[in-house]
Structures are given as structure tokens and as C-alpha cells.
Amino acid sequence: MAKKDLVKIDNNVVKFGYWWRANRDTLAPWWPEVASQVFNCAFDNLGHASANFLKSLSGKRQGGPVGFPKFKPRAAAKAFAFSTITIPDAHGVKLPRIGRVHTLRNVERLVAGRATKTTTIRCEAGRWYASILCETPTPTPPVNTKPEVWVVFGLDEYIALSDGTRLTNPRPYRHALADLRKASRDLSRKTPGSVRYLDQQRKVARIHKRVKALRDNALHAASKRLAEHYGVIHVQRIHLARGMRHHVLAQPLADAAFAEFTRQLAYKTARTGAIVHMHEPMTVEQHVDAMALAQRLANGPSPDA
Known part of the structure; x- marks a missing residue:
């Protein structure tokens, strides 16, 4: 071009x-x-x-190549945004041309008097959500004098720390796979566009929504734990792109969401004052040795030592 x-x-x-x-x-x-x-x-x-x-x-943008902008498909999540809204009461937002919309959560307490920038309205699994972006001053992180730790990712043991702590992999997608397959088969038997098809489509979407909620909950809990209990965190990258091309590893790697974990860890450590060091990916042999070392640290010293 x-x-x-x-x-x-x-x-x-x-x-x-x-x-x-x-x-x-x-x-x-x-x-x-x-x-x-x-x-x-x-x-x-x-x-x-x-x-x-x-x-x-x-060539000024990092990462993979980006294609030309295109329209969202009809099956994509319905979403639109407003630049300004008003909050008339604790459980309501007033949107332009729509009016007041009742909310289940206390919006006034969540916003807490901060200036709102953009409000995104989206529909997921038949339910509407409002995401309000607010201006928040960046607090000065405290001086963190907590211990140092190394983090190694795995599929059986989700996260292995150098101090012996092990976090198990929740595998939300794998646990919901049987229900998802049954719901998808029932959806394939319905006539596209019919009332029963739309109802079954919402059931499938709710299963995906629950899987995402369980995964997000586990990721937030793990990243918050590391950010609050350690001062220096060494994270060993893994070859996600290479693993996603493998027909056996693609599903468990996508279910683990290691990239989302590192993203959450980055912004949470900025609040607590912890430092994150990202290291180059290991080979398969190095990864096995690191997991074996973490296993020995978790089991403690051997009696013969």
C-alpha cells in the first residue's frame, strides 16, 4: 500500500x-x-x-498485524456508548433519549462523586449491563518491603510460587463443557430465528457468561493475593502463541487465561507498590525443571538431606 x-x-x-x-x-x-x-x-x-x-x-505498533476496520457481525454482543450521563438517584442512571434506567447496584456508591467520562451499555446473555468509566486520581503507592517470589505457570497446578505456595487451576470451561455441549446440541435442533431458538441461544450464552465469571473471579483472587503479599514478583512468560497452535494444549491454555492474569497483576501491583519483572519464556525442559523445583519446595526438605 x-x-x-x-x-x-x-x-x-x-x-x-x-x-x-x-x-x-x-x-x-x-x-x-x-x-x-x-x-x-x-x-x-x-x-x-x-x-x-x-x-x-x-511497523509502529507492537504485537500481531491488525486488519482493516470492519463492521461487527450481527451475532456480536450488542453495545453502544454515551459520553455523558446523569445519576438521578442511588439505583438509577439517566441516559440520553432513553431516560431513567433502574440498576440493581448502588450507582452513587460506586461512582462516589467522581467525574464520569464514558458509559458503555452492552447486552450479554439476555441481560443489559452499564459500564461507567470514571476519572480517578492515581494514588501514590506505598513503599513495599515484602518478600520476593518467582511465579511459574502450569496447567495442572495453575500457579507455582518459589516459596512453596500452589494455586490450583479452576478449569471453568472444562467443568462446564458437558452442559455446554448439551445446550449447543439442543440449539442446533431449533429453527433459526424462532422463539425457541432465541430462548436456547440465551441459555448457551448464560453458560458462557458463568464460565467467564468463574474465571474472572479466580484470576482476580490470585492476582490480588500476589500483589498484596509480595514486594518483588518475577513472572516467567510462556509461549502462548505456540501453545495455542497445538490441538491438545489450545483449550486448556485458553481456559487458564495467563495473559489476563499478568494484565491484572500489572495494574494491581502499581497500587500496592510491588514490582513485577517479566522474564523471557522458558523451553519445555526448563519449564519441567522449574515445576519440579516448585514441587520440592512445596514438599519441604527430604529426610536424607
């Missing part, structure tokens, strides 16, 4: 909002029924996606 084409793409993204305002009456006569903030947030997402695409082409 030539450089002039990159400039053309960038200019089109910047001017897309003006183009939309000039052609919205013809293309979408229903636009007055939707709040303008929804369109503005969509333009922002398009701008970020295009910027990532251009940086990926020029």
Missing part, C-alpha cells in the same frame, strides 16, 4: 463525522431517534481502529 493511500485513509476517518452529518437524512432517516453521542462514540472507535491499522502497517 502506497503512502498516499495511508494519508487518504487517515483523512477519511477524520472527516467521517462531517460526511455523516451531510448524508444522514438520506442514508438513515431514523437518526433523530438515536442520541448523537452514540454516533460520536462510534466515530471514536473507528478512529482508534484505523490508527491501529495504520500503525501496524508502518
Whole structure:
């Protein structure tokens, strides 16, 4: 792709909002029924996606290659965003063009008087959720004088620490696989688009939602424990991309979500003052030796020693 084409793409993204305002009456006569903030947030997402695409082409973006922005499929989760909302009471949010929506949780206590930036409304498993992004001042982390520890990932033992602590792998997807297979078979027998098909589709989505909730709960508990009890944490990376290409290891690796664990550990240690050192991935032999060492540390010294 030539450089002039990159400039053309960038200019089109910047001017897309003006183009939309000039052609919205013809293309979408229903636009007055939707709040303008929804369109503005969509333009922002398009701008970020295009910027990532251009940086990926020029080699300025780390990670794998990023494709050209495309529309979400119809089966994707329904989501839209507002830039400004109001909180009329403890259990309610007031959205533009929609009005007051009752919430199960106390929004006033969660927001705690902080300025709100963006509110994302999404539908998952037949239920609607509101995610409110607030401006929070970054606290100064305390001086952490807690002990140092090495972290080794595994599939049987989820996390093995150098002090002998072992965290088991919850395997939420594997435990829910039987129910998920049965629900998916029942879904395949329904006529697409029928009422029973939609009901069964929500049942399948609820199983996936529960798996995600169990996995997130285990990850948050493990990352919080490490961030609060240790001052220096050495994490040994693993070859996730290589393992995901293996037909046997792909499912348990995806179920373990090691990348999400390291992401949570990074921002939680920033609050507690702990330091995280990420080390290069080990080979299979080194990983086996590290797990054996962690097993010996957990069992204690041998009687012959």
C-alpha cells in the first residue's frame, strides 16, 4: 500500500463525522431517534481502529498485524456508548433519549462523586449491563518491603510460587463443557430465528457468561493475593502463541487465561507498590525443571538431606 493511500485513509476517518452529518437524512432517516453521542462514540472507535491499522502497517505498533476496520457481525454482543450521563438517584442512571434506567447496584456508591467520562451499555446473555468509566486520581503507592517470589505457570497446578505456595487451576470451561455441549446440541435442533431458538441461544450464552465469571473471579483472587503479599514478583512468560497452535494444549491454555492474569497483576501491583519483572519464556525442559523445583519446595526438605 502506497503512502498516499495511508494519508487518504487517515483523512477519511477524520472527516467521517462531517460526511455523516451531510448524508444522514438520506442514508438513515431514523437518526433523530438515536442520541448523537452514540454516533460520536462510534466515530471514536473507528478512529482508534484505523490508527491501529495504520500503525501496524508502518511497523509502529507492537504485537500481531491488525486488519482493516470492519463492521461487527450481527451475532456480536450488542453495545453502544454515551459520553455523558446523569445519576438521578442511588439505583438509577439517566441516559440520553432513553431516560431513567433502574440498576440493581448502588450507582452513587460506586461512582462516589467522581467525574464520569464514558458509559458503555452492552447486552450479554439476555441481560443489559452499564459500564461507567470514571476519572480517578492515581494514588501514590506505598513503599513495599515484602518478600520476593518467582511465579511459574502450569496447567495442572495453575500457579507455582518459589516459596512453596500452589494455586490450583479452576478449569471453568472444562467443568462446564458437558452442559455446554448439551445446550449447543439442543440449539442446533431449533429453527433459526424462532422463539425457541432465541430462548436456547440465551441459555448457551448464560453458560458462557458463568464460565467467564468463574474465571474472572479466580484470576482476580490470585492476582490480588500476589500483589498484596509480595514486594518483588518475577513472572516467567510462556509461549502462548505456540501453545495455542497445538490441538491438545489450545483449550486448556485458553481456559487458564495467563495473559489476563499478568494484565491484572500489572495494574494491581502499581497500587500496592510491588514490582513485577517479566522474564523471557522458558523451553519445555526448563519449564519441567522449574515445576519440579516448585514441587520440592512445596514438599519441604527430604529426610536424607
